Amino acid sequence: MPHRKLIARLQAVAGLFEQDQAKLARMPYKLKTLSNGELVVRQGDRPKSSVVVMSGFLARQRIISDRNQISSFYIAGDMPDLHTLHLPVMDHELCSVGNSTVACVPHAHLREIMSVSPAITQAFWRETLIHAAVYREWVENLGSRQALGRIAHLLCEIAGRLELVGALDHGSSFHLPLTQQNVADACGLSVVHVNRTLQELREQGLIEWQNHVVQLRNRTALEDVAEFDRDYLRALETARSPICSVDVGTSGSSCGRM
Template identity: 70%
Template sequence: MPHHKLIARLQAVGSLLEQDQVRLTGMPYKVRSLADGEYVLRQGDKPGSCIVVMSGLLSRQRVVNARNQISSFYIAGDMPDLPTLHLPVADCELCSVGKSTIAAVPHSCLREMMKESSGLTHAFWRETLIHAAIYREWVENLGSRQALGRVAHLLCELTVRMDFVGLADNGSFRLPLTQQDVADACGLSIVHVNRTVQELRREGLIEWQNQILTLLRRKELQDLAEFSPEYLHELNPSRGSP
């Protein structure tokens, strides 16, 4: 059910009244399973619904100067195209990374819920602002850090976000990214990504095998990445700490 992870996500960064949780539980939706590399949204599309990620991973991306650039990843509980409620033409593409499952909730339903509840209006607005903050952090990550810091920062962020919705177990979670995905997200070549991941392994900071990532020395990895989770705006930042 899509509302479980959505409620967990919204509760992690705010608070929801019981009646608002009931509204989310009762919202209509259509479930769709996506194969690896399958697109759910194309630039220029005019969707009539918003997506809730139920499982797996989506990437937000665009082709710039013949190179694919990933500008965010979305995990269970995220609504990656929430801005289409007010900006009807999609300005990016959403693609499944590995297999994923999504639920499409009609715009009309979301508008009606927000008309009935100022709490949900604030929750969705806050979610949009947080994703904008994540985007700004990605811009700074690409512009200011060397390869090791870029990759480390990405892994730290995904770990905290997985913590938010209960998908990380003591710093370990499923992460189906390929080296090409990491390269597209960090503005690096595949060769550079391979060397960087190997260095993180040699230093004993991470273990990444069979699509399972484990942060072995989380504090050291965060220090290397100059990572601070404040931009993610979790209400209980002590959760998931090393």
């Protein structure tokens, strides 16, 4: 069920007690199945709901001048447009990469549960901070690294995020429906340059990428090429203790360790 994905995600980043999990479990939602290239939301839209990625990948993208720029990928459990609770007009698009499924949760209900649960409010706030940390890393990757490092870093980040949600097979391979055009749009490169760089990564014995499956043949060496420091992903790891929850209208609070 979609709410289980959301609960698991927020439990991982903040920790939630049963009473808050129950509030999330009662949320209404609408499932949408998307095909490759289908838009979840368009630039200029005023969404009335936020989405939870259930399966597959989404890309945040925007046309700048005459080319498409991807500024983030989202995987199962992510809430890529949570910010629309406070910034009502979308300044980018959310697009499905390959086939994906999302659950749409009405803003009205999100605001309702946030009004009675400080723990959920703080969990959502931390979720937006995590996305901001990932976004900063993307900016630095584009601005400071050459093509080999950029693509290596992208693969290391996706592998790290998938590993934290248990979607990295045997610690070294994962399904990745990206095309070379997607990689080019994410890394600010031409498709020709992406092709040459991927060949170089293969020749160095660092990766294999066939039929939408990436295998990290030497993950440590790949991280060295990428200058990959996974510290910015640490916030995605399971929190050691949940946030205190105080029900509005009561004088009691609940705190403890999971």
